Amino acid sequence: MELKQVTVLLLVTLILPGCQGSVSLGATIFGITGAALYASFDKLRCTFYECCSPKSDWIKPNITALNNALDTHLHGQHLVRDVVSRALLGHLSNNDPAKALVMSFHGWTGGGKNYVAKFIAESIYKLGMRSQYVHIFVSTVHFPHEQQADIYKLHLQDWIRGNVSKCERSLFIFDEIDKMPLGMINGIKPFIDYHESIDKVDFRKSIFVFLSNTGGPDITREMLQLWRSGRKREEVSLKDLEHLVERGAFNEKGGLHKSELIQFSLVDHYVPFLPLERRHVELCAHDEIRRRGFTSSKELIKKVADELMYFPPENQLFSTTGCKKVAQKVSYIIANVQYDELFD
Structure with missing residues (x-):
């Protein structure tokens, strides 16, 4: 219901003298229109601000x-x-x-x-x-x-x-x-x-x-x-x-x-x-290099993987820190490459 209609209905209810039940009618109309206005306001608010309404787009499991x-x-x-x-x-x-x-x-x-x-x-x-x-x-x-x-x-x-x-x-x-x-x-x-x-x-x-x-x-x-x-x-x-x-x-x-x-x-x-193997570390390195906007080469990936520690000593199967340090190692190695290009 538009605001103009709400105003007219309230005025009609409140200014008609001698009409029995005008006050209760006004209260009823106000309750109905107030609820409608609140619902409209809530819908409008959810358009611009995050809300929990199931009808909004803010929470949509995918x-x-x-x-x-x-x-x-x-x-x-x-x-x-x-x-x-x-x-x-x-x-x-x-x-x-x-x-x-x-x-x-x-x-x-x-x-x-x-x-x-x-x-x-x-x-x-x-x-x-x-x-x-x-x-x-x-x-x-x-x-x-x-x-x-x-x-x-x-x-x-x-x-x-x-x-x-x-x-x-x-x-x-x-x-x-x-x-x-x-x-x-x-x-x-x-x-x-x-x-x-x-x-x-x-x-x-x-x-x-x-x-x-x-x-x-x-x-x-x-x-x-x-x-x-x-x-x-x-x-x-x-x-x-x-x-x-x-x-x-x-x-x-x-x-x-x-x-x-x-x-x-x-x-x-x-x-x-599961503990990550070297091959998984290399995949993480590839992702991070690409995310940084650089070309991911086998040589660069190997350099990153070589920087990490592996166990057990006899076969070096698992990374001691998984992929946790990959981003830092990628940054360091890329910085070294850029440094060499600039100053060598």
Whole structure:
């Protein structure tokens, strides 16, 4: 209803003397038109500013885009693609999920855990990691003091409750959860359990992602043993490693140690990130060189890969830092090439 029509109706209602029920009629009209105006304003606001409305374009899950990103940029992690894509599809396509989705990423540093968390955000929210509905907690930054675990727990509960009340489709990413104060993560248990609502807030459409190095040594030992037995990397299944990851998360010192989340089976998916081989490091180097706008040659890729450390000593199979240092090495080597061209 246009503003002119609203004004006319209100005037007619309020100035007609002697009309029984004019006040109640005016209130009714005002209620109807006020709601219409609010809806119109809300729709207009969502055109220009990020909002949580399902009718807007700000939150539009796209699993195809996620798969394309993982296929293009994530190397050596076939298990991750299969588990993450299916888990998200199942959760996001369900308008009445039983609980919040909880995924726990485990593995050696540089395997791509943060990368995948970023791709998840970009596949759900138009603004990706910049979305106001994506919340990132880094344990060493946000929860640095072990003795303040109880205070952190209360603040974290308030933060989650407040943000999910604004948007049910909220994403919470906990980085370095293995460095979180012991027992603190138990504070989120009510929000990921099988409750329809808590204090009239429904948490079941939200997503929680944990990033941890726990389980990494067990995964690496198992992968080395499988490699020595002649098993191809791509033949390794989730069944081969999931129990190692869950056991490592529960027993190793860190944020999930003896956690109620594990005891009560509230973590839906334990996702193992395999240690990266030299061939995967070379693929990462190729991507970074191209991203920087340079031509990717075999010689340049080899120089980058040679800068990294590998283990075990007898066969130099796995990168000690995965692809984590590739960007820095590419910058250094390209700078050396440019320096030589300028000053030689």
